[in-house]
Amino acid sequence: MTQPNALGFLSSVAFVLSAAIPPEDKRHYVCPGSPSTQTTGSVCTVLVLGSDEMKAEAVRDGLKVKFGVKGRRKGPRWSGRYIGVWKESRGNDTIDGVLEAY
Numbered sequence: 877m878t879q880p881n882a883l884g885f886l887s888s889v890a891f892v893l894s895a896a897i898p899p900e901d902k903r904h905y906v907c908p909g910s911p912s913t914q915t916t917g918s919v920c921t922v923l924v925l926g927s928d929e930m931k932a933e934a935v936r937d938g939l940k941v942k943f944g945v946k947g948r949r950k951g952p953r954w955s956g957r958y959i960g961v962w963k964e965s966r967g968n969d970t971i972d973g974v975l976e977a978y
Contacts (some may be wrong), residue, residue: 906971
């Protein structure tokens with residue numbers, strides 16, 4: 877049996893969300909995923925999902941500045957990696973700020 881990984885899990889979530897998001901919905905969704913046991917070398921996955929490619933790119937740029945996330949874009953969807961410990965309180969507040977800015 878293969879072990880699930882964060883990107884695979886988040887991609888499944890994105891597939892379901894994509895089907896549920898109407899095309900006129902211009903909001904973007906950021907889904908972070910991290911291992912259950914984290915260290916300073918942990919790889920955390922971040923997925924940005926929405927309907928507007930330009931806004932997805934702007935959100936990605938904001939996450940790069942705030943977290944140093946590196947990744948790639950595929951249309952209005954972007955996935956990246958963050959190395960370190962993902963703290964929900966700090967991370968979610970920062971994501972909310974990035975989404976509000978764009």
